[in-house]
Amino acid sequence: MEASDIYKCIADPQRLRILNLLDAGPLCVCHLQEILEVSQVKMSKQLAIMKQLGLLEAHREGTWMVYHLAQPVPGLIQTNLDYLLGGKCAECNQLQQDHIARGKLIQVIAQDSPDCPQSVCGQEQCC
Amino acid sequence: MEASDIYKCIADPQRLRILNLLDAGPLCVCHLQEILEVSQVKMSKQLAIMKQLGLLEAHREGTWMVYHLAQPVPGLIQTNLDYLLGGKCAECNQLQQDHIARGKLIQVIAQDSPDCPQSVCGQEQCC
DNA sequence: ATACAATATACCATTGACAGTATATACTGA
DNA sequence: TCAGTATATACTGTCAATGGTATATTGTAT
Numbered sequence: 001m002e003a004s005d006i007y008k009c010i011a012d013p014q015r016l017r018i019l020n021l022l023d024a025g026p027l028c029v030c031h032l033q034e035i036l037e038v039s040q041v042k043m044s045k046q047l048a049i050m051k052q053l054g055l056l057e058a059h060r061e062g063t064w065m066v067y068h069l070a071q072p073v074p075g076l077i078q079t080n081l082d083y084l085l086g087g088k089c090a091e092c093n094q095l096q097q098d099h100i101a102r103g104k105l106i107q108v109i110a111q112d113s114p115d116c117p118q119s120v121c122g123q124e125q126c127c
Numbered sequence: 128m129e130a131s132d133i134y135k136c137i138a139d140p141q142r143l144r145i146l147n148l149l150d151a152g153p154l155c156v157c158h159l160q161e162i163l164e165v166s167q168v169k170m171s172k173q174l175a176i177m178k179q180l181g182l183l184e185a186h187r188e189g190t191w192m193v194y195h196l197a198q199p200v201p202g203l204i205q206t207n208l209d210y211l212l213g214g215k216c217a218e219c220n221q222l223q224q225d226h227i228a229r230g231k232l233i234q235v236i237a238q239d240s241p242d243c244p245q246s247v248c249g250q251e252q253c254c
Numbered sequence: 255a256t257a258c259a260a261t262a263t264a265c266c267a268t269t270g271a272c273a274g275t276a277t278a279t280a281c282t283g284a
Numbered sequence: 285t286c287a288g289t290a291t292a293t294a295c296t297g298t299c300a301a302t303g304g305t306a307t308a309t310t311g312t313a314t
Contacts, residue, residue: 003211003218007138012301013131029261042303044262063260063311076210083206084130091130139271156291169273171292190281190290 001054006076009053013091014038015046016084019069020095021102022056023081026068026119031109035101061117068119128181133203136180140218141165142173143211146196147222148229149183150208153195153246158236162228188244195246 010016017036021027033043047067050056055077058067084092110121137143141163148154148162160170174194177183182204185194211219237248 003216004138004140004143007134007143011131011134011138016131016134030259039304040261041263041305045302048262060261060311063258065261075214076207079206079210080203083203087202089130157289166274167291168275168293172272175292187280187291190288192291 001074003076005053006055006074009050009055010077010080012046013094014042015050016091017095017098018046018050019055019077020081020085021098022067022069023073023078024099024102026066026117027102028064028066028117028120030064031102031105031120032067035098035105059119061119064117064120066117066119128201130203132180133182133201136177136182137204137207139173140221141169142177143218144222144225145173145177146182146204147208147212148225149194149196150200150205151226151229153193153244154229155191155193155244155247157191158229158232158247159194162225162232186246188246191244191247193244193246 010019014036018032021032021035029040029043029047032047033040036043038046047056047058051058051067055070055074056067057070058065060066081095084095086092106121109116137146144163145159148159156167156170156174159174160167163170165173174183174185178185178194182197182201183194184197185192187193208222211222213219233248236243
């Protein structure tokens, strides 16, 4: 994977947000969809692009597909995520907000969907 | 300037190389052309894109146009340049090589073109 | 077997980035 | 004023990324 591939990837704000979210832990497609407020198709395509690139991996749990960052996370990605999370620009703010939204959403899921994937809700007291 | 604009910019290896070179000091268009081995038109366009973005500034010295990084250099750019300069990937190597090429080229210019711009060759004993 | 939920893919139209050729501009020196 | 050098811009064709609609796939529950 070349640096330019990584930059091309995170040049899309939505893909950057996805990486940022998954950096905090695995998530299902539908949850990413909900947090980013994008259509199912679009989310699925974005994820496919990043999986193709080798940045993401996925596994199935029931009907849910759980995506997570492929390990090891390229240093270039981690460096940029860390930098932006520490920043104060509009985009930085968004990334911080997303982490908060992720936490809340996981709690809701855990309560509402007893069948939600262990790998996503496991940290909370769900399932 | 948004983070995504910056990423889009450095997602092009040539633009990344240009930023990396200018990070070491101002350069004329023709020298950038020579180091990167691209056509005049292409170089001019790349520079225009980055100037438009606010990343570069230019001033004229005789017939030469001298480009330099706009100050302050966005932290996101500096962070990435620093990261890559410390790395060992192919692209990192390229950036390191470019710095060396830059040093050599400036010396040659200084000797061959007594009319070369102060702001470029000033550091060496030219002009 | 059927219906449904979650997700992926195929197909298509639109848009935007990019490369190349030709031409214009700005300056210098004779 | 004219020629030459350095650089920029206009114009055009091409290709890749993107978004949407429809449809397929995979698994679950009845």
